[in-house]
Amino acid sequence: MDSEQLQKEITALSNWIPAVKEEMGKVLVGQAQLVDRLIIGLLCKHHILLEGVPGLAKTLTINALAGCLHVDFSRIQFTPDLLPSDLIGTMIYNPQEGNFSSKLGPVFSNIILADEINRAPAKVQSALLEAMQERQVTLGEKTYKLPDPFLVLATQNPIDQEGTYQLPEAQLDRFLFKVTLDYPTAEQELVILDRMATSAPVYKTKQVADPKSVIRSIELVNQIYIDPAVRKYIVDIVQATRQPETIDPALANLVRAGASPRATINMALAARARAFTLGRAYVTPQDIKDLAPDILRHRILPSYEAEAEDITTDAIVEKILSGVVVP
Known part of the structure; x- marks a missing residue:
């Protein structure tokens, strides 16, 4: 494909990006850089590590993105007693039939929020990062492909907070970005107060992008x-x-x-x-x-x-x- 044809295809296909940003803006206040990095991570088929204190709309952001793309979303809360099987799934024995069947874990979704990944022990972190790298999970003798697109947003508390495990450098290297979040400005926080200080349900984002367009966009990025x-x-x-x-x-x-x-x-x-x-x-x-x-x-x-x-x-x-x- 020549450069002129590529430019035409990019212009035609990239129109879902401003639509996603606009729709997410109906839920989020600020966080423009985070939204940009999420979209880039999606296009690169790579994952993002996010560091910030609780309450900075990390869960809301990833949930809003999943709504815009109309894809499956799973939120996994990492805790010290979490097991790898709680993440990727396990084999269950059926006594009536005398055999084992696979029960797939919550990692089998298009978008995963691995909340507070540094609160879980290394074995669980490794199980998630292996799935991220290989994009597949093996249970028993069978290998299951993870869905496409597949994006993991792993959040962690700042290292100086209690009850956390620092991620090894070899695991950190597998994340495309490490994005640090700061508190909103006073003006942004006033907007957040007006929008969120209510018992009514928060606005749910609508689908504005087709997953097929996203997959085709990923192919164009490589060119x-x-x-x-x-x-x-x-x-x-x-x-x-x-x-x-x-x-x-x-x-x-x-x-x-x-x-x-x-x-x-x-x-x-x-x-x-x-x-x-x-x-x-x-x-x-x-x-x-x-x-x-x-x-x-x-x-x-x-x-x-x-x-x-x-x-x-x-x-x-x-x-x-x-x-x-x-x-």
Whole structure:
């Protein structure tokens, strides 16, 4: 497909994105970045880790998205006593017939909210992340494919809260984004008060997008053009996370481990998806700069020296982005 034909297809197919944003705006106040990241994650067929204190509309957001797409939605509350079988399902013995049958778990939905994933032990987290990576679950001798589209939004409390298990770095690396949520502004909170301070049911979003259009959009995302100079820009950024002192001598000894090659792959894929949401058939350096903090935030390990000086990974990423030459 040539670039002109691709642009026409993108223009024709991407009209469900503003419709979804508008419909979700009837429920949500603010959270525009979260909605953008959810749509990009959907187009990339990748999953998102969300960090924030309770009460910031995480459940409402994912429920609203499921309503807009008219797909199955499951909310799974992670607790210290949760078992992998509670998530993916189990085999049940039928004494009358003398055999086992499969009982599928709540992970078999299009959109999953893994609420407070860092409150469950590592075995349960691994069971979910294996399903996310392989997009299938094996029960007994039979393998079951997960539905398409399939998106997991895993939320976690800030690490300093009690009763939480920190996710291992190898598991964190499998999330496309780590999005941090902050409190709404005073103006936004007034709108929230007017809209939500009622015992009446909250507005339910209506279907405004066809899952078939979403799947076709995912296929088009893979064809979006990335110029060689932009590809090199992506690699330069990821390389700089491993040797930050080459960008800024002040960053020396502040990074214990940089981003993996998975960050390079995800940055290119997410940039393509962002270009699609904006109706473009090509990626720009600005796409990379806008997405890099959410892609790198959970992939850079600050050193003990950085932690002692209270230097965050966001600050390190910001300095790297300002130091790498933009094409």
